[in-house]
Amino acid sequence: MHNIEKNRLNDEKKYALIVDRLQKRGVTQKDIADITFHLQTKYLPQLTMEVCLDHVKRVLMKREVQNAILTGLELDILTEQGKVSEPLSTIIKSDYGLYGLDEILALSIVNVYGSIGSTNFGFVDKTKPGIIGELDKKYEGKDTVNTFLDDIVGAIAAAAASSIAHKYADADSKPENFQ
Amino acid sequence: MHNIEKNRLNDEKKYALIVDRLQKRGVTQKDIADITFHLQTKYLPQLTMEVCLDHVKRVLMKREVQNAILTGLELDILTEQGKVSEPLSTIIKSDYGLYGLDEILALSIVNVYGSIGSTNFGFVDKTKPGIIGELDKKYEGKDTVNTFLDDIVGAIAAAAASSIAHKYADADSKPENFQ
Amino acid sequence: MHNIEKNRLNDEKKYALIVDRLQKRGVTQKDIADITFHLQTKYLPQLTMEVCLDHVKRVLMKREVQNAILTGLELDILTEQGKVSEPLSTIIKSDYGLYGLDEILALSIVNVYGSIGSTNFGFVDKTKPGIIGELDKKYEGKDTVNTFLDDIVGAIAAAAASSIAHKYADADSKPENFQ
Amino acid sequence: MHNIEKNRLNDEKKYALIVDRLQKRGVTQKDIADITFHLQTKYLPQLTMEVCLDHVKRVLMKREVQNAILTGLELDILTEQGKVSEPLSTIIKSDYGLYGLDEILALSIVNVYGSIGSTNFGFVDKTKPGIIGELDKKYEGKDTVNTFLDDIVGAIAAAAASSIAHKYADADSKPENFQ
Numbered sequence: 001m002h003n004i005e006k007n008r009l010n011d012e013k014k015y016a017l018i019v020d021r022l023q024k025r026g027v028t029q030k031d032i033a034d035i036t037f038h039l040q041t042k043y044l045p046q047l048t049m050e051v052c053l054d055h056v057k058r059v060l061m062k063r064e065v066q067n068a069i070l071t072g073l074e075l076d077i078l079t080e081q082g083k084v085s086e087p088l089s090t091i092i093k094s095d096y097g098l099y100g101l102d103e104i105l106a107l108s109i110v111n112v113y114g115s116i117g118s119t120n121f122g123f124v125d126k127t128k129p130g131i132i133g134e135l136d137k138k139y140e141g142k143d144t145v146n147t148f149l150d151d152i153v154g155a156i157a158a159a160a161a162s163s164i165a166h167k168y169a170d171a172d173s174k175p176e177n178f179q
Numbered sequence: 180m181h182n183i184e185k186n187r188l189n190d191e192k193k194y195a196l197i198v199d200r201l202q203k204r205g206v207t208q209k210d211i212a213d214i215t216f217h218l219q220t221k222y223l224p225q226l227t228m229e230v231c232l233d234h235v236k237r238v239l240m241k242r243e244v245q246n247a248i249l250t251g252l253e254l255d256i257l258t259e260q261g262k263v264s265e266p267l268s269t270i271i272k273s274d275y276g277l278y279g280l281d282e283i284l285a286l287s288i289v290n291v292y293g294s295i296g297s298t299n300f301g302f303v304d305k306t307k308p309g310i311i312g313e314l315d316k317k318y319e320g321k322d323t324v325n326t327f328l329d330d331i332v333g334a335i336a337a338a339a340a341s342s343i344a345h346k347y348a349d350a351d352s353k354p355e356n357f358q
Numbered sequence: 359m360h361n362i363e364k365n366r367l368n369d370e371k372k373y374a375l376i377v378d379r380l381q382k383r384g385v386t387q388k389d390i391a392d393i394t395f396h397l398q399t400k401y402l403p404q405l406t407m408e409v410c411l412d413h414v415k416r417v418l419m420k421r422e423v424q425n426a427i428l429t430g431l432e433l434d435i436l437t438e439q440g441k442v443s444e445p446l447s448t449i450i451k452s453d454y455g456l457y458g459l460d461e462i463l464a465l466s467i468v469n470v471y472g473s474i475g476s477t478n479f480g481f482v483d484k485t486k487p488g489i490i491g492e493l494d495k496k497y498e499g500k501d502t503v504n505t506f507l508d509d510i511v512g513a514i515a516a517a518a519a520s521s522i523a524h525k526y527a528d529a530d531s532k533p534e535n536f537q
Numbered sequence: 538m539h540n541i542e543k544n545r546l547n548d549e550k551k552y553a554l555i556v557d558r559l560q561k562r563g564v565t566q567k568d569i570a571d572i573t574f575h576l577q578t579k580y581l582p583q584l585t586m587e588v589c590l591d592h593v594k595r596v597l598m599k600r601e602v603q604n605a606i607l608t609g610l611e612l613d614i615l616t617e618q619g620k621v622s623e624p625l626s627t628i629i630k631s632d633y634g635l636y637g638l639d640e641i642l643a644l645s646i647v648n649v650y651g652s653i654g655s656t657n658f659g660f661v662d663k664t665k666p667g668i669i670g671e672l673d674k675k676y677e678g679k680d681t682v683n684t685f686l687d688d689i690v691g692a693i694a695a696a697a698a699s700s701i702a703h704k705y706a707d708a709d710s711k712p713e714n715f716q
Contacts, residue, residue: 280425
């Protein structure tokens with residue numbers, strides 16, 4: 001019992017740590033929830049930002065998601081710091097379209113939410129709404145590496161949208177159904 | 180709110196229907212829980228059949244899992260009834276190793292539990308423990324088609340084992356930690 | 359050796375059969391190549407329809423792809439013919455957004471082309487270009503079921519686009535590099 | 538045309554580099570081909586080590602595979618060198634069963650070979666044949682980190698086995714069919 005408590009605590013601690021690291025890389029939970037809202041509002045007109053933020057938090061509490069985020073951010077940062085060897089360093093720095101590992105980490109985040117997660121991510125990955133499109137410009141000319149970060153942000157947003165879709169699947173769209 | 184209740188009810192009804200259909204094809208929840216126990220007891224010596232049965236039920240309550248089971252069983256039954264056209268009918272009847280769609284449906288069940296689900300399923304798929312190995316022999320010489328069923332059963336068992344692994348991740352293996 | 363020849367022949371025969379079945383459901387290889395062109399021309403301005411058609415054919419020659427197409431079309435047709443039992447029949451007929459198996463079959467087609475295949479498919483699945491958007495309207499009011507077909511068409515187009523991306527990865531965009 | 542040559546050359550160069558890096562981590566192509574042989578000989582009694590080695594090489598020539606290997610080995614080495622931050626460093630060092638990213642990289646290697654690749658990998662991951670089982674012991678007590686390496690080796694072996702299965706699918710098992 002107390003172990004299970006301990007586990008949950010660990011997930012809570014890891015959650016706080018991840019929110020903090022994303023913020024240091026320029027991404028808040030609200031930035032992510034904005035993309036979730038953009039993705040899902042056409043299907044659920046009564047959707048609110050509170051519901052989006054709640055589901056972004058739920059996604060960030062999942063162990064597989066936390067591990068994917070920690071690993072992707074680490075690869076961005078180590079590349080930035082010149083600690084990654086060649087040819088991988090150049091591949092990651094140039095955000096080479098056929099590298100693929102950034103999308104693979106992202107897909108491991110959305111897969112937990114079934115096939116709808118994958119298609120939501122694919123759309124976000126191509127259209128680059130909100131903070132995702134800004135990440136590149138924000139750091140242009142600087143030595144920041146966000147190769148994994150933009151896919152991770154897209155995957156969290158897509159996963160939260162899928163989580164909302166699953167929860168309100170048959171809801172009859174009345175505002176009181178949204179807490 | 181009441182809609183969310185309605186959803187849960189739907190899942191409950193679908194759960195009862197699926198348990199019934201699996202039973203008609205010769206598979207009980209206990210058969211599946213036996214494989215889960217076999218898979219996970221080496222990592223959690225205090226594991227009980229009650230815990231395994233509980234997690235098999237949890238897996239069977241998931242919407243994606245229910246849809247994969249309904250679709251796979253339907254393809255087995257329609258092939259049995261001669262309603263599937265050629266060359267697909269012959270491919271499914273012969274349980275042709277490179278058909279692949281049976282494993283794809285199975286992987287859609289285990290993917291919900293992260294990468295550990297996939298590796299558990301791969302092991303079950305090769306070693307065919309318990310009811311999985313029996314399914315073939317049981318119906319040998321008869322016109323029963325179980326091409327999807329054996330992979331589905333393996334996937335449910337593997338998913339339940341993964342669900343247990345996630346829940347008791349850091350538990351210190353004391354019996355009182357298992358309810 | 360001759361067996362390997364025999365295999366290739368089988369794939370050729372299955373290819374002809376699949377082209378024929380897609381046509382009977384209202385989809386030509388050109389319809390699919392149009393979507394591929396639409397997806398990839400922004401990255402490769404010198405891309406031609408010939409190259410797109412060639413890669414659509416390559417995708418349709420793959421055994422996993424052929425099996426996924428045969429299975430998906432069969433489920434559409436059997437549902438149309440009233441041979442699928444409830445509740446699956448209603449789920450497939452209504453193209454219910456959380457059914458998921460149509461996307462899972464589609465993802466099994468694109469996965470063969472790496473993670474780029476998945477994101478291409480996700481985009482197509484949301485934006486429904488060309489024949490994909492038409493399929494619904496074309497058959498509106500009729501009893502045609504295209505629940506699997508539209509995802510299959512999107513997946514073949516996305517897979518062909520990914521195949522082109524892999525082949526011309528570092529090509530310096532001169533027309534003579536395209537045969 | 539010449540660009541396509543250039544691409545192939547790049548893949549050849551990357552192939553040589555990867556063979557060299559695997560060797561520095563204690564793994565030869567023969568070690569991997571041994572596992573492939575072990576996996577596939579029961580289905581193809583006339584299988585030779587030459588065929589296994591040839592298919593291991595084919596797998597190592599694929600771009601997605603090369604990128605996954607480069608990334609996984611880098612994470613092992615950077616962790617060994619103390620360059621990875623906490624808590625990720627401890628998670629990777631302890632080869633924590635629910636970390637999952639090592640299996641996700643491995644699955645991205647086998648997915649290219651369809652669903653048969655996944656089940657082959659799952660089996661290898663659980664049974665740890667040949668060099669995979671040895672890797673842990675070999676470096677016990679030393680500060681070597683092989684968290685990604687053992688899964689990568691298993692995935693290459695499983696992918697090569699799947700590649701062989703696809704090629705000799707319907708071969709009638711005569712030795713002259715194997716070149």
